Amino acid sequence: MVDRNLFSLGTLGAHPAMDPDRIIQGDRWRIGVITESLIRFEWSDSGRFVDDATQSVLNRDFGPDAAPEFTVIERDGWLEIDTPSLHISYNQAPFSKEGLYATIKNVRAIDNTWHYGDDQMRNLGGTARTLDFANGRIPVGPGVNGTDGWAVIDDSASNIIRETPEVNGKANPFGTWVTPKPEPTTDFYLFAYGHRYREAVHDLYRLTGPTPLLPRFTLGNWWSRYHRYTEAEYMTLVERFEKEGIPFTTAVVDMDWHLVDDVDPKYGSGWTGYTWNKDFFPDPKRFMAWLHEQGMKITLNVHPKDGVRAFEERYPELAEAMGIDPKTEEAVQFDLTDPKFMEAYFDKLHHPMEDEGVDFWWLDWQQGGTTRQPGLDPLWGLNHLHYLDSARADGSDYAARNPRPLTFSRYAGPGSHRYPIGFSGDTVVNWESLKFQPEFTATASNIGYGWWSHDIGGHMFGYRDEELEARWYQFGAFSPINRLHSTDSPFNGKEPWNFHGDVAAAMTAALRLRHAMIPYLYTMNRRAAYEGEPLVQPLYWDWPEIRDAYKLVDEFRFGTELLVAPIVAPAEKSVQRAKADVWLPQGTWFDFFDGRRYASRPANGRRIEAWRGLDRIPVFAKAGAIVPLQEERAGEPLNSVANPQSLRVVAFPGASGSFTLWEDDGAPEASVRWASTALSLHLGETDGAATAATFTVAPVAGAADVVPETRDWTIVLRGVDASAVGDGGANVTVTSDGRTVAADVSYDAATLSAVVKISGVAATDGLTVTFVAGLPVAGDTVVEDAFAVLKDAQMLYLTKETAYAMVKELGKDALPALHTIEDLHGVDESREFDSHMPQPVIQALAEVLTRA
Incomplete structure (x- = not known):
């Protein structure tokens, strides 16, 4: 009941x-x-x-x-x-x-x-x-x-x-x-x-009403496809993902889990169904138990419009519950306005399958907004009742696995944020769809709807464009919920190994990054539930009087620490990079991935074009930002969403900063027990001169038993000069509970990062990393980065050489001359190639030359 x-x-x-x-x-x-x-x-x-x-x-x-x-x-x-x-x-x-x-x-x-x-x-x-x-x-x-x-x-x-x-x-x-x-x-x-x-x-x-606290697993990667999977095929797919080192936390099985084509036409179509197709899934309980063993939750698609018809396994008991003689084979009508039907709908149809292994339901209501009750939208009613029913704490296997309520459905008007997660529907596979999704996601926060799940990669129609797919995956990594999805077309699978070389690598990297961000995302999950702060926010929330904060609709805040500007247009062939238009508010900003520094001095901030190769999109962290990530450990389950044993914290110099990492025991929101770990970066200064800087991991506070007793920490200061480390790490000391501890200290020149690794730190002891020479910001890498742009540029070699020599000699003062530069050592006589610099190359160089 x-x-x-x-x-x-x-x-x-x-x-x-x-x-x-x-x-x-x-x-x-x-x-x-x-x-x-x-x-x-x-x-x-x-x-x-x-x-x-x-x-x-x-x-x-x-x-x-x-x-x-x-x-x-x-x-x-x-x-x-x-x-x-x-x-x-x-x-x-x-x-x-x-x-x-x-x-x-x-x-x-x-x-x-x-x-x-x-x-x-x-x-x-x-x-x-x-x-x-x-x-x-x-x-x-x-x-x-x-x-x-x-x-x-x-x-x-x-x-x-x-x-x-x-x-x-x-x-x-x-x-x-x-x-x-x-x-x-x-x-x-x-x-x-x-x-x-x-x-x-x-x-x-x-x-x-507030946004509820999501279960932790929802913040990882979801696999979804409208495809007639068999048990064996789905298991092979999951094993392949594990072999490739690609983590997934949620298995979505679209409508073909139930009988579809085998339904006698006298009952209507197979769009609605509640009976497993045993030809595809001979033992559903076994299948779902296996997915749970792989560290995945499972959701099934359901279209409830056509009610329960006589071919369904559970029809007899549901018909009797509704006072219908099963021998008549009269269909039990779907009637959201009848509490008696809805009680049977849950007790006779959904609860048994939940106890077999279903963790939550994908409510795929597409049939309009009419019920027998005037003004009652069936979508809203399904969201409301399913979400509340999913909180049942009745001692069942389902309740033990899923202590927090959850549903997955479309938006049904103001207040729908109470019933996460949102399914945004079936988009067309093209650049236009991708371009709208960042704006659509950020704008939804103006009505409090913070947990959209898009069909990442696009769902149907459209065309194959491998670059488009990679960029969509990268946006997905910085979306509220990252769920891949596609149609059943044999040409439209979203598995990374179905794509070529650099595209497959970019897709895989985006999925791994998303899983690594779970500690950061879960802290933002708590912030959304308790402070009313959606994960993705439009820029104008923080800078309401600055015009550019309204104009850059593709760019958004991603939690407290990051600005994200997804790439939503194809690359320019001449420069082999794509651009995003970016507005940087006043202050010092760093590229999250490579530590390059961007100065934004005007009070109204600064517009730039950020040009990126296929490997990443523009993501920026302000000076003093701190972003906790989880690291894989040998022997640990790939898909694990447990509070991690190993954490990698990326912090950025130029200002002191702090971040509180929140973790819990996964219990129902009303009884959840929290542990907090304060992370802080302190830049010392005496009379304007930099002195020792510290990065501190405070002892865990609150319910210390919900986190591992000891942890491995990798502290990354990104965007700093190599002198912060010194020869062989001489400028770094590490203490825990007042004792000096051993650390592996290195410097990564590619990302301008000081990296300090410490193993086996007791959660109750905390940790202090001291940089005795301070944390000077790395010098601008103009020459190296200009070379990288020119190396990939599709243009005359001699023009490249002339431009590179100019950059080495003049630095940013070379920019005006780049617009008119010609190869003076042998112009291409056939004029097959223009000896002028292609404009996209100049624009990409301009980003490098004007960063600081």
Whole structure:
């Protein structure tokens, strides 16, 4: 039986009634001042208003810490409401443009006055239900941020959530149920936060409920393909991934796990199904147990629209539960509005398969938004009920394996972040689709939807372009969820070994990097759940008054430490590199991969073109950034997501910095036990002169037993001069718990990195690495990097040589002359090759010559 406690308003954390002291009310209108910037407006012809939770909104009383300052004056029939953030004027009549408006304060905007019914022309966007069939950019719904300083979320059409003992005269096993409002009302929220975008999203979470804490495994790599796998083929695939050293944490099995083509036409199509195809999977429990042994979780695709028909193995018991004689072979209709059906749907269909090994469900609802209940979207209902049911703690094998709830489905409107993870749908395989996904992902944070999972590599149609696939994998490594996917076409498999040379290497490197980033990603997972900070964020959240922060839509913040600018266009043949347009905020930045330094001195930051070969995309870390990664250890499972025994911490010089690594025991969020490890970089300075610098790993705090007793640490200071290490590591000392410990110290010239390796450090002792000569930033490697650009350039050798000589002699002062340079030692007489420098080569050299 379903656990009704899982569906209670208390479990949802709902406190839907507004504080009476913050309500201004007339006979048929009501205004709630939830915060100084968040206002609720209601109109009811009957004078009865909604104090229930709705599909989107759970909490309207933010408590005493959010008590807003406001005044209310009535003058000549007009109501004037004033807060520090806005001024509202209302004529106390039915809402109209002329009779209800608000002026937003403290914002630089032309149209900072909102009128009821205004189009949200300058809304910065939220997200969309799906990218199905998207061939590039599509429209998205509104978020809670706009450059005019206001945004509106309309909740008028939402159903309400109530404690409901009976539904349609029948006992309700769920306790709560989603029902239509007793009567229509107008009900919307004005977000008037100016350019305080982050604060607006924080209060959206307070209004609609927080993002849950994800299980750790979700942050690794997912394998997915619409393909008729057999058990043997899937196992061979997983073994090949392990042989190639490519980690995966999640096995997605698309719809062909169940009977499809073998369904008698009298029952309809095989699109919906709940019976394993035993020709493909003779022993499903064995198959799923084997995947678990490989360190993988498993999710199955389900299309529930056609209900349960007589060919299904579990039809007889489900029909009887619904009062249908199985002998009639009458189909059990899928009816999301019937609690009795939904109870049987879970208890008779899904729970048995979960106990056999299914860890969560891919709800692939594609059939519109209509149910028997007006206004109830079946997608939202499935997300809501499946997510809550997946939290069952009933002593079953399933509950023991999966202590945290999880589902995987499309977006169903504001509040959908409560039901992660999002499946963004079936995109077309082309550059246009890739180009839109970074923007689409970042913009979704404006509506609080932080855990999108895209079809990385593209799903269908389109064309084969190996460079495109590599760039998509690299974006996937820096996406919220990294799930590869494709159609069943024999030409569209996404296995890296199906691609050539450098492309396969780039794909494999991206997947390994993603798995290595799990410690960083899990810390950001905690930040998203507890602090309301999505992993991927638009630049303008932090720099709202700088124009370039809005224009560079492909670039985004990736957690607290990194800026990412995916490459979303093909390489230029002449330079054998592709570019991303990048904006660097004011400060010192380092290329995450090779440690090259970029200075951004103007207050408004700096635009650059970042040119990269196929091996990586532009990722930047600010001075003082610290990024913890996990390292593989011999003998450890490749796909492990356990709190790691070996950690590699990459830090960047130029400023002191700190980072707290968070790890836990994987328990349900309500009872989770946390361990924190403080990582800090301190640059000493005396009278302007650099002195000893330290990198410190503090003793673990909190639940120390959830992390390994001892750990191996690799501390990497990237972007530093070799003198930080000294001859044979003479300038580095390492201590733990006051004792000097042995360390392996080296310098990697390719990435300008000081590397310090220490083994067997007790988690309760901590660690201090001291660089006695400080951590001087590496000098600019202009000549070496210019040579690398010219080496790959497809152009006349003699022109290359002339350009290289010029760079060696003049450094960045050579840049103006590169635009007109010609080979003076023998121009190609046939003019088959232009002796001028190709413009892309000049642009790539310009990046090198102007970095610092």
